[in-house]
Amino acid sequence: MLSRLLLDPFALPFMRRALIEVLLLGALAGGVGVFVVLRRLAFLADALTHAVFPGVVIGYLVSGQSGIVPGALVFAVLAAVLFTVAAARARVGQDAALAILLTSFFGLGVVLVSRQRSYTADLTTFLFGRVLTVDSAQITQTAVVAVAVGLVLYALRKELLLRTFDQQTAQAMGYRVVLLDLVLNLMIALVVVAAVKAVGTILSIALLVVPAAAARLLSDRLLVVTGLAVLFGMLGGWLGLAASYEASINHGVRLASGATVVLALVVFYLLALGVGPLVRRRWRRGARLPEDVADVDELPAGRLAPGARTGGGVR
């Protein structure tokens, strides 16, 4: 029964290709997503997904399906650079700057696509993707992106961790925080580009944020969080595809596969929301030895202001 639901659909070549694609995307987006969630960059990631949209449209207008990824790539890199600069300057405030860029890029994309005869059909494809029409060339692209992004994240894991945790000290230690930010924003942009054909620009934000957010609820250890995020991303892709296939083929309910993947991820998140507090409390209790609880300096912080003891310092 379970294997009929979870394995049989993927005997079909197009379903198998779709599965490989979502597994790759899930792992990739889950890994990058950890930094998105920890840096609270969900809005920036969302802005990137919208900024990629006109690139998708222009690419499509110039050379059809094969133009989508190059077009998306150009706009993604452009947007990542712009966003990094906007955030570093922060004259208007980062969120306002992002909102302006997001809407202007997205507006440009809609204007361009509205000139097409098949306006709504095209718009839907670009926004929500078509995972079932993924071909092997695209799987290769996604795999290359996944490997490249994985290598960069691994190489910079210490520096990205430090910057994410403590920006000021990273700067004080001589790290170029703007460059680290640019690298991370480019990684996010690449995930969006890789995901654009399969799940579209809108839904790729879910791949980036939801698995990592769910994983964060379950652990306080970064390595575990990253592992779980990758796992959830992949599982969500698999279960989502299987569910949409089952509903569409055997129950006559057409479920958009990309959106079903997103819903599967959200189910993981809701489960993690329920289970998380239990799991984390148990780990914390298990991790601490009894004598540590009675630490010598477990005084409530802030009750004793330094000056209270030492007032009247000047004579």
Added chain:
Amino acid sequence: MKQQVVDSQVSADADASADVGVGTVPVNADDSPSPAVVFDRASVAYGRVPVLEDVDGVVRAGHMVALIGPNGGGKSTLIKAILGLVPVVRGRIQVLGRTPARARQDVAYVPQADVLDPDFPVSVSQVVLMGRYRQIGWVRRPRRSDRLIAAEALAAVGLAHRGGDRFGTLSGGQRQRVLLARAMTQQPRLLLLDEPFNGVDTLSQQALLSAIDGLRAAGTTVVISTHDLSLAHLACDDVCLVNRHQFGFGPTAATLTPERLRAAYGSAALELRGEGVIVAHP
């Protein structure tokens, strides 16, 4: 006693690892060494708005200097200027004989613990190890020697047993100690601390001070921004009194006069937010 043992281990390790690029230069106080920081009528600014003007004075190598002044008076900005993170728009700041940006490898910075996200999934020992990242270099994993240095620094602030805990589960004072331990692993010649005693309990304050003493014994210069005047009297050789500009820079007792404090703090000179931090007895 234990403190001393730990400290000598840290410096012994530093000497041992000097051949892998750890820069610890012993400072000989008898030899009237070159100053750690020179302020030459320096003004610092965010954008076009000057925050602090005309700072002029010298932080001698091996000394501990308190930056005193009201909130918003430019203490944190001055620390950032020493790090080269805020531009000097007039005058000059020289750190360890170099420009601030070039001196960073020998300078360690301790931020206020409460600016950091307490929910961040990072353990105490991971935080301390961050101080070694520059020495470890890109891509590479921490070596055993790095972990040893981190463990010793954590022991020096009295938190050896908390290494496995999540950073955010510690009290504010303990977090501050962890951040000092991280700075210690950088084996700096100049240590900058931004308000390390704000909202810190007495025991953590003692632990911080004794760890700082250990560093000073090894020749590290310390610049510390604080509200605590008696700390300045007790622990610091010199003070720099600032509020938008400099109200005094020199030996603590001679500089922290009631007149200067009143000038710097204005109406707050007698009472600062009811904490009794600034109580001037004329």
